[in-house]
Amino acid sequence: MSGPAMERTRFTVTDLKQYAYCPRIVFYTYCLPLIRPTTGKMEEGRRAHEEAREREQRRTLRIYGLEEARRYFDVWVASEELGLTGRIDLVLEVAAPGGTGGGREWIPVDYKQTGRRAGPHLRRQLAAYGIMLEETWGGVVRRGFIYSLLTRRAEEIPLTSSLRREVREIVAAMREMVERERMPDPPSSLQPCVNCEFRRFCNDVG
Numbered sequence: 001m002s003g004p005a006m007e008r009t010r011f012t013v014t015d016l017k018q019y020a021y022c023p024r025i026v027f028y029t030y031c032l033p034l035i036r037p038t039t040g041k042m043e044e045g046r047r048a049h050e051e052a053r054e055r056e057q058r059r060t061l062r063i064y065g066l067e068e069a070r071r072y073f074d075v076w077v078a079s080e081e082l083g084l085t086g087r088i089d090l091v092l093e094v095a096a097p098g099g100t101g102g103g104r105e106w107i108p109v110d111y112k113q114t115g116r117r118a119g120p121h122l123r124r125q126l127a128a129y130g131i132m133l134e135e136t137w138g139g140v141v142r143r144g145f146i147y148s149l150l151t152r153r154a155e156e157i158p159l160t161s162s163l164r165r166e167v168r169e170i171v172a173a174m175r176e177m178v179e180r181e182r183m184p185d186p187p188s189s190l191q192p193c194v195n196c197e198f199r200r201f202c203n204d205v206g
């Protein structure tokens with residue numbers, strides 16, 4: 001998979017999530033696409049997000065510490081620089097402090113079906129949304145929220161330059177893996193393998 005005619009792979013934010021779970025899943029997705037199992041999990045996730053959207057329309061903005069904001073649902077964004085696309089559950093639009101970024105600040109919100117505090121991979125997903133929002137819509141993105149569908153709480157995440165750098169490094173590592181067709185090692189803990197839909201293709205995980 002090399003040469004000038006090769007099309008650049010466009011990754012999705014779902015790939016970022018799966019890469020954090022196990023890089024090999026992203027390898028299978030792009031290097032062996034025909035083996036991908038079908039799953040009911042995606043349908044369940046879609047239903048949960050639709051319900052969350054209906055509730056969001058009735059929710060007060062105070063949960064995000066805001067008095068006023070415009071809401072945009074299911075926003076598609078992309079970054080040419082990263083070769084990444086994604087769909088953001090909710091984007092809040094507020095006035096930017098000091099009129100920066102053309103006067104608009106965008107705040108991505110990601111719904112999660114977990115009650116735990118956001119770990120590094122959730123923070124990176126949000127930073128990826130922030131990078132793509134700035135590239136797609138202009139304006140400024142300084143922070144985002146992870147909204148838990150279980151606890152109904154929103155956790156604010158500052159989208160720092162180091163978080164953004166981590167996103168760029170991970171996308172570069174995914175690209176190198178796919179373009180060189182190099183199957184990565186399994187994760188150091190085999191816990192993710194227990195319920196993995198790709199398990200029958202991984203003969204080295206027992």
Ligand code: SF4
Binds near residue numbers: 199200
């Ligand atoms: S079975 Fe384990 S090593 Fe194989 S793709 Fe799944 S999580 Fe990764």
